[in-house]
Amino acid sequence: MSDAQFETALQGRETPTGLTVDIREMTTRGMIDLRGLADDTAFMAAVKQALNLDLPTAPRTSAAWGEIQALWLSTDQWLILCPRTKTEELLTALRQALAGIHSLAVDVSDMRTIIRLEGDQARSLLLKGSSLDLLSADYEAGTARRLRFAEIAALLHIVSTKPDVIDLYVFRSYADYAWDWLIANGRTVADVRQFGKQAVPAT
Amino acid sequence: MLIVHCHVCGAEGDETDFHYGGQAHIARPATRDPANVSDAEQRDYLFMRHNAKGLHFERWRCDRGCGKWFHAARDTVTMEFKATYGISELPPRALMEAATGEWAVFFKDRLAKGSEA
Amino acid sequence: MKSRYSIFSLARNAMNYHKDWERAWRSPTPKSEYDAVIVGAGGHGLATAYYLAKTHKLTNIAVVEKGWLGGGNTGRNTTIIRSNYLQDPSIAIYELARSLYEDLSRDLNFNVMFSPRGVMMLCQTEHEFRAFKRTAHANRLAGLDCRMITPEEVKKIAPIINDDPNCRYPILGAYYQPRGGTGRHDAVAWGYARGADSLGVDIIQNCEVLSIRRDGGKVAGLETSKGFIKTKKIGVVTAGNISTVVQTAGLRLPIESLCLQALVSEPIKPVLDCVVMANTVHGYLSQSDKGELVVGGGTDPYNNYSQRGSFPALEHTVTALVETFPIISRLRMLRMWGGIVDMTGDRSPIIGKTDIDGLYVNCGWGTGGFKSIPGSGYVFADTIFNDRPHPIAEPFGLNRFIEGRLIDESVAAAVAH
Numbered sequence: 001m002s003d004a005q006f007e008t009a010l011q012g013r014e015t016p017t018g019l020t021v022d023i024r025e026m027t028t029r030g031m032i033d034l035r036g037l038a039d040d041t042a043f044m045a046a047v048k049q050a051l052n053l054d055l056p057t058a059p060r061t062s063a064a065w066g067e068i069q070a071l072w073l074s075t076d077q078w079l080i081l082c083p084r085t086k087t088e089e090l091l092t093a094l095r096q097a098l099a100g101i102h103s104l105a106v107d108v109s110d111m112r113t114i115i116r117l118e119g120d121q122a123r124s125l126l127l128k129g130s131s132l133d134l135l136s137a138d139y140e141a142g143t144a145r146r147l148r149f150a151e152i153a154a155l156l157h158i159v160s161t162k163p164d165v166i167d168l169y170v171f172r173s174y175a176d177y178a179w180d181w182l183i184a185n186g187r188t189v190a191d192v193r194q195f196g197k198q199a200v201p202a203t
Numbered sequence: 204m205l206i207v208h209c210h211v212c213g214a215e216g217d218e219t220d221f222h223y224g225g226q227a228h229i230a231r232p233a234t235r236d237p238a239n240v241s242d243a244e245q246r247d248y249l250f251m252r253h254n255a256k257g258l259h260f261e262r263w264r265c266d267r268g269c270g271k272w273f274h275a276a277r278d279t280v281t282m283e284f285k286a287t288y289g290i291s292e293l294p295p296r297a298l299m300e301a302a303t304g305e306w307a308v309f310f311k312d313r314l315a316k317g318s319e320a
Numbered sequence: 321m322k323s324r325y326s327i328f329s330l331a332r333n334a335m336n337y338h339k340d341w342e343r344a345w346r347s348p349t350p351k352s353e354y355d356a357v358i359v360g361a362g363g364h365g366l367a368t369a370y371y372l373a374k375t376h377k378l379t380n381i382a383v384v385e386k387g388w389l390g391g392g393n394t395g396r397n398t399t400i401i402r403s404n405y406l407q408d409p410s411i412a413i414y415e416l417a418r419s420l421y422e423d424l425s426r427d428l429n430f431n432v433m434f435s436p437r438g439v440m441m442l443c444q445t446e447h448e449f450r451a452f453k454r455t456a457h458a459n460r461l462a463g464l465d466c467r468m469i470t471p472e473e474v475k476k477i478a479p480i481i482n483d484d485p486n487c488r489y490p491i492l493g494a495y496y497q498p499r500g501g502t503g504r505h506d507a508v509a510w511g512y513a514r515g516a517d518s519l520g521v522d523i524i525q526n527c528e529v530l531s532i533r534r535d536g537g538k539v540a541g542l543e544t545s546k547g548f549i550k551t552k553k554i555g556v557v558t559a560g561n562i563s564t565v566v567q568t569a570g571l572r573l574p575i576e577s578l579c580l581q582a583l584v585s586e587p588i589k590p591v592l593d594c595v596v597m598a599n600t601v602h603g604y605l606s607q608s609d610k611g612e613l614v615v616g617g618g619t620d621p622y623n624n625y626s627q628r629g630s631f632p633a634l635e636h637t638v639t640a641l642v643e644t645f646p647i648i649s650r651l652r653m654l655r656m657w658g659g660i661v662d663m664t665g666d667r668s669p670i671i672g673k674t675d676i677d678g679l680y681v682n683c684g685w686g687t688g689g690f691k692s693i694p695g696s697g698y699v700f701a702d703t704i705f706n707d708r709p710h711p712i713a714e715p716f717g718l719n720r721f722i723e724g725r726l727i728d729e730s731v732a733a734a735v736a737h
Contacts (some may be wrong), residue, residue, distance in 0.1 A: 147216075153267060218630060242724075250721045252574065254563040256563070279577075
């Protein structure tokens with residue numbers, strides 16, 4: 001038997017050309033699912049000690065310190081991002097700090113596939129598959145939220161803006177579907193102005 | 204199309220980002236007194252529903268957001284959301300008083316007792 | 321007695337420029353008392369009145385209707401008629417209805433356009449294939465003319481179907497009822513209305529029931545927008561609005577009212593001469609005689625009394641059908657509508673007596689009411705007349721929810737049927 005070897009979900013898929021946005025798979029990221037009570041000061045302090053950052057408690061926000069990021073998923077759940085090679089080290093540190101505290105930290109690096117979208121058309125493209133008002137100013141850099149994207153569950157992280165860099169997290173089994181969807185819908189300019197200013201009809 | 208507002212995380216979105224959880228405030232009789240649940244009580248728990256025409260109280264889940272359950276008061280004729288409130292809470296007093304039909308009967312004792320769930 | 325519709329009456333009236341057609345039914349003012357009153361002039365209510373008058377010779381009866389006859393779910397469905405349900409009680413009542421449809425036009429002297437064009441229920445997953453095979457066995461034991469067919473036969477019957485074996489939900493076969501089909505929904509209501517009216521039944525439209533008046537443990541009559549009507553027997557057949565009607569008599573029902581939507585496309589040339597139900601992807605399709613493709617799907621998830629559904633349910637249905645019938649992708653949709661369906665926990669109807677003497681309910685048909693109209697009316701009339709459940713209606717009594725004796729069709733149908 002050969003040794004187990006990690007393969008990303010979209011390995012071998014060609015990066016398409018001629019799309020209105022650049023898309024590529026982020027392959028070197030580790031992910032830790034962290035659960036605990038935000039109003040438990042011991043929990044928050046322990047996480048701070050292990051990660052060197054305050055977990056974001058405002059809905060749909062994120063926090064970063066160096067190469068570690070924390071995305072808010074729910075009132076008691078965060079997704080911790082780090083370089084894949086450092087996942088185990090960070091997980092051990094987290095678990096040590098959280099010993100005896102009601103919490104959960106699990107390595108979920110292989111659970112989701114991350115597709116990065118770059119370019120001015122990124123939001124409009126995602127808007128085609130979502131009911132969220134992504135063109136609103138509320139969706140600023142650092143926003144992280146789960147959503148229904150092209151009928152599947154996904155997580156959106158706006159890494160930076162102008163030009164937009166957006167990470168789309170989908171469950172690994174949906175990676176091919178999401179990739180194909182982005183290619184199919186990314187070929188033409190998505191002039192979607194949902195929720196935008198409506199033209200005033202001539203009187 | 205319903206635009207739903209999550210009581211827990213404040214997310215606002217289409218009904219497709221949320222999950223409908225049916226009628227609110229249904230208590231499982233076996234939780235209180237497992238040995239003495241009559242067939243009729245079990246029927247009421249499993250199948251009887253208020254089915255209000257007008258103000259209705261129901262459960263929703265922020266399915267694609269924070270994943271938490273919450274309660275909502277909604278009008279089943281106009282589709283208007285009157286209020287959202289916590290999953291372990293009773294509706295605002297004004298709405299309990301505005302309830303009609305079977306809901307009015309349901310809230311009568313609770314209004315008399317005060318507003319703890 | 322009304323003059324009969326026939327080729328001769330058509331010719332005679334043509335000579336007179338169609339000016340002398342008599343009205344199909346009267347618009348009587350309500351009498352002060354009836355032997356029985358049916359609430360709701362939809363298909364089920366009118367059929368009940370018709371069979372009460374015809375079979376049981378009970379003609380001093382009325383049907384009261386809030387709006388206009390056939391204006392509720394009878395005019396808001398996709399007109400599919402089939403009887404291939406899983407459970408024996410369901411097979412009995414739906415097959416009774418389907419077999420009555422076969423001869424209904426002759427019986428009513430009104431063309432209800434029953435078209436037994438065949439109903440195909442596609443198997444698009446292994447699980448669905450096995451589930452329908454189980455239904456097929458149950459149906460054959462009950463003597464129904466139904467069979468499993470191969471993908472090749474499916475393609476032959478419906479050439480526009482996508483038979484690509486590599487698509488997301490490939491066609492693995494279908495469960496086929498050749499004598500299922502469609503009918504003309506308005507004609508069914510009109511036919512029963514004309515039939516009942518000619519037997520002396522008063523059909524009173526624009527007459528809303530405000531409350532059911534009780535005299536202790538039995539009914540005394542109906543308060544309506546046209547005054548009080550005294551009666552000893554009341555049959556309530558108001559589908560999605562049943563909870564609000566019977567609530568006035570202090571009766572609760574295990575019913576929730578949801579919105580079920582349907583839509584039709586622009587008319588096109590004939591492309592589909594059977595009914596196709598694609599349960600896995602949640603949509604069904606047939607072509608009306610006018611050429612419109614009639615599209616239906618599942619219910620909206622939440623309680624709704626507005627007769628308007630929301631867009632995602634329609635989008636989901638249409639998406640599913642485009643996958644199965646790629647040629648419809650460029651069709652424009654003409655009309656969409658919603659009806660309030662009365663859903664029970666086991667997705668089977670409630671027919672029978674209640675705890676209140678003289679109050680009978682016929683409801684819970686949910687999303688499958690149209691196909692059952694003649695059978696439902698037939699057994700409900702018998703139940704009201706004899707004050708005991710008709711043998712076919714007996715399993716559908718209210719007591720089944722206490723006894724846990726459910727007739728579970730929600731799993732068997734695999735779709736909101």
